[in-house]
Amino acid sequence: GDSVTQMEGPVTLSEEAFLTINCTYTATGYPSLFWYVQYPGEGLQLLLKATKADDKGSNKGFEATYRKETTSFHLEKGSVQVSDSAVYFCALVYGGSQGNLIFGKGTKLSVKP
């Protein structure tokens, strides 16, 4: 069935370091792809999304490009901050408005000053 695979964490970086969190997916058809972020003690928030191949989602300095040829949606940020410490979830939805949202297992990021 459809699935999302994320790199396992935790990931620990120093402030201003470059961040990449890998995400690949398996899906029949053409899903929409998302990155959600969960800060400590809070629910998930949508970080960015892409609904078709070659779309680039961006928000708060984070970017991800929908790569159909490699079935990937890697999250990147050029310079992380301590406030970016959180758990990041890659997700996909298929089936249009009747679809189910499938999440990856999440990647915990810790940024040290």
Place this chain on the structure above:
Amino acid sequence: KAGVTQTPRYLIKTRGQQVTLSCSPISGHRSVSWYQQTPGQGLQFLFEYFSETQRNKGNFPGRFSGRQFSNSRSEMNVSTLELGDSALYLCASSSGGGWAGSPLHFGNGTRLTVT
């Protein structure tokens, strides 16, 4: 605009009991979905309600059920609790145009502990 509100924040129950969790969506949102989050399984979709009708259902046993009221508020019920039901239960609302077009807004969750 108020966000998604889940009550209670914490619950402790014993095996065999039942529990009801509540979710109030963002005003105007007609879709409410529920997720179970555990360290081992991650986030798993339970079900989605739209205009008081269950529109989608994940792969959970019948002990897990839900409903939605005319004001879009939703409740989730788990009967005959098992230790493995201990988890963070997250509720999310959207305007209902489909996930691609209308992102989910999550509440802070209800932490259920079954002893």
